[in-house]
Amino acid sequence: MLESNHYDLIVIGGGPAGMAVSVGASSAGLKKILLLERHPRLGGILNQCIHLGFGLKYFKEELTGTEYAARYKKIILEQNVEVKTSSFVHTIHPRHKVTFVCPQGERVVSAENIVIATGCRERTREMLTVPGTRPAGVFTAGLAQEMVNIYGVLPGKEVVIIGSGDIGLIMARRMTLEGARVRAVFEILPHLSGLIRNKIQCLDDFGIPLYLEHEVLEIMGKNRVEAVRVRDNRTGGERELSCDTVLFSVGLIPERDLLIDAGIEPGNGLYLAGNADYVHDTVDRVTKEGEKLGRALAG
DSSP, X not given: XXXXXXXXXEEEOOSHHHHHHHHHHHHTTOOXXXXXXXXXXXXXXXXXXXXXXXXXXXXXXXXXXXXXXXXXXXXHHTSSOEEEOSOEEEEEETTTEEEEEETTEEEEEEEEEEEEOOOEEEOOHHHHTXXXXXOBOEEEHHHHHHHHHTTOOOOOXXXXXXXXXXXXXXXXXXXXXXXXXXXXXXXXXXXXXXXXXXXXXXXXXXXXXXXXXXXXXXXXXXXXXXXXXXXXXXXXOEEEEEOSEEEEOOOEEXXXXXXXXXXXXXXXXXXEOGGGTSOOSOHHHHHHHHHHHHHXXXX
């Protein structure tokens, strides 16, 4: 059964950006705000980030991602925001309507303004078209992080990481701490993709080698990953490196499928926030920009 309610603002996505937009709008006086989150709890990607490095500018102290999420959830609970978790938005309609599915069934709601704060997704092996077989043991770094930190499952024991993005660097350390052996990080570019502090803390401190200008040419293995074939693009030399797991950390893409599916562009009461707009370097920046957008919508 479909039910319909009208709001001043609907925010889609309960990660740091969505929470910040809601808080900014509510603190500036907007009265009827609905925040929709597909997972059972607010926080988004922060919920699987148990490492330090968050909140230095916003909370003025260094927190883990889970601590940051917990603190900000307290802030949002003090605001006049209706929060619906386990609520999956599947359609945005041109006339400012949103259809979502929740444990109570399907609902249609509308608003004066809609903010899409659905974050971003990782580039996959398929997007890079890395040749080879299709064995088990190939993951994105973020998925591996979720497996280890949320579900307590170690994806493998002998790991190669493709790409030197921050999630990959952090997972190199995380996998090592859990007892896996990270054999190498291969980066096709001539420079590091992630933060230098993550290279120092996550690779150098654990003796994990980083090879720049190295390209993985093939993933090998029948049922499970057995090795990768790699080329040093500076010399042209090739070698094989045995492993049972390959993690991809090769960039993020803003998640805008709702807009693409609807064939509509941002504007006229429809906004993007956080990593759905562009990929940010820190959560602090996401929060501050989100709160600013929320206040602007209330004005």
